[in-house]
Amino acid sequence: KKSLNDVWVSGKKVLVRVDYNVPMDKQGKITDDTRIRATIPTLEFLLAKNAAIILASHLGRPKGKVAPEFSLRPVAQKLSQLLYGREILFAPDCVGPEAEKMAAELKPGQILMLENLRFHAEEEKNDPEFAKQLAGLAELLVNDAFGVSHRAHASVHGITRYIPAVSGFLMDRELLFLGQAVTAPSRPFVAIIGGAKVSDKIGVIENLLSKVDTLIIGGGMANTFLAAQGYQTGKSLVEGDKVDLAKELMATAKTKGVNLLLPEDVVVADKFAADADRKTVAVDQIPAEWMALDIGPATADKFAQALKGAKTVVWNGPMGVFEFDAFAVGTEAVAKAVAASGAKSIVGGGDSVAALEKLNLAAKITHISTGGGASLEFLEGKELPGIAALADK
Numbered sequence: 392k393k394s395l396n397d398v399w400v401s402g403k404k405v406l407v408r409v410d411y412n413v414p415m416d417k418q419g420k421i422t423d424d425t426r427i428r429a430t431i432p433t434l435e436f437l438l439a440k441n442a443a444i445i446l447a448s449h450l451g452r453p454k455g456k457v458a459p460e461f462s463l464r465p466v467a468q469k470l471s472q473l474l475y476g477r478e479i480l481f482a483p484d485c486v487g488p489e490a491e492k493m494a495a496e497l498k499p500g501q502i503l504m505l506e507n508l509r510f511h512a513e514e515e516k517n518d519p520e521f522a523k524q525l526a527g528l529a530e531l532l533v534n535d536a537f538g539v540s541h542r543a544h545a546s547v548h549g550i551t552r553y554i555p556a557v558s559g560f561l562m563d564r565e566l567l568f569l570g571q572a573v574t575a576p577s578r579p580f581v582a583i584i585g586g587a588k589v590s591d592k593i594g595v596i597e598n599l600l601s602k603v604d605t606l607i608i609g610g611g612m613a614n615t616f617l618a619a620q621g622y623q624t625g626k627s628l629v630e631g632d633k634v635d636l637a638k639e640l641m642a643t644a645k646t647k648g649v650n651l652l653l654p655e656d657v658v659v660a661d662k663f664a665a666d667a668d669r670k671t672v673a674v675d676q677i678p679a680e681w682m683a684l685d686i687g688p689a690t691a692d693k694f695a696q697a698l699k700g701a702k703t704v705v706w707n708g709p710m711g712v713f714e715f716d717a718f719a720v721g722t723e724a725v726a727k728a729v730a731a732s733g734a735k736s737i738v739g740g741g742d743s744v745a746a747l748e749k750l751n752l753a754a755k756i757t758h759i760s761t762g763g764g765a766s767l768e769f770l771e772g773k774e775l776p777g778i779a780a781l782a783d784k
């Protein structure tokens with residue numbers, strides 16, 4: 392794979408595929424601009440080289456139809472702010488005569504943002520004609536959209552057949568840190584996996600079991616493991632059809648000599664609500680009418696101990712119902728422990744990152760991934776189509 396550093400971009404027209412799929416509130420205000428900020432190094436480099444930049448992204452899932460609430464216009468405004476008021480031209484469609492005209496007239500040092508790629512069903516269908524039209528707008532593709540690498544879509548996959556393509560600096564960073572963790576981690580290597588459901592993370596757990604020294608499991612998904620150990624879990628979220636799988640994963644950990652850590656105490660609640668009554672109990676004492684919504688303090692301590700001395704840490708997913716302050720304590724304890732570990736730390740997943748930001752600890756993390764599904768699939772050891780397409784060049 393070639394990177395932006397390996398090619399001549401001075402004065403060239405460059406299509407930069409970014410993942411500006413950012414969360415917005417109902418008024419169209421961007422509530423987290425991390426993904427936009429993360430692409431600035433690539434954009435500044437191109438600007439310094441006097442390239443003409445055409446930005447292409449998707450936003451949300453408009454299912455191939457034009458939908459104003461999925462317009463990228465607010466993103467263009469935000470990018471302009473982040474670039475100190477620089478003008479961002481906007482094409483109301485990503486292909487077609489107007490986009491072609493605006494792209495053709497774009498001058499070195501200017502930035503043009505195209506409207507949402509997913510307003511065309513052809514994007515997700517990886518349609519060759521659509522890919523060709525996008526490719527026709529520029530001389531070079533810089534793919535900086537790690538977050539959508541797990542999708543074989545026209546703008547990241549098909550397009551590479553029609554135009555030279557290289558990775559951008561954000562893509563390189565993601566591949567460097569995630570890649571090092573899974574292929575050549577400094578040891579001890581500790582992974583912490585959380586989140587509501589085991590079913591979302593089976594592949595990640597399976598793959599990490601042959602890589603890590605210690606695997607920590609917390610969050611709602613830990614309940615299924617507690618059930619697998621024979622504990623009564625009351626009204627806790629348990630995936631009944633995954634209990635046997637949890638047993639198998641525990642057995643695999645044993646065979647592979649992986650230290651698998653599960654909760655030993657939990658914070659239980661009498662209902663699923665921010666203001667629920669709550670108490671801390673040992674995992675063999677979960678009352679029948681109550682549900683576990685966070686790890687308990689003894690578990691948080693145990694997890695923190697396991698992170699001490701780690702050389703590589705991968706963390707994905709909260710330890711409890713992070714959106715309720717009363718049940719965010721375990722996730723925050725893990726955030727602090729990861730930040731304090733001194734390990735090379737790689738964190739992904741909205742809640743894990745939110746916990747670090749809430750505690751002002753994000754700067755202590757070696758790499759915060761901009762990929763959700765993409766970073767999980769990477770950790771599963773899958774080949775990501777967007778990256779494979781670059782490697783084939």
Ligand code: 3PG
Nearest residue numbers: 410412451538539763764
């Ligand atoms: C993401 O937010 O994970 C990426 O932008 C991909 O979005 P998608 O899941 O809608 O394909």
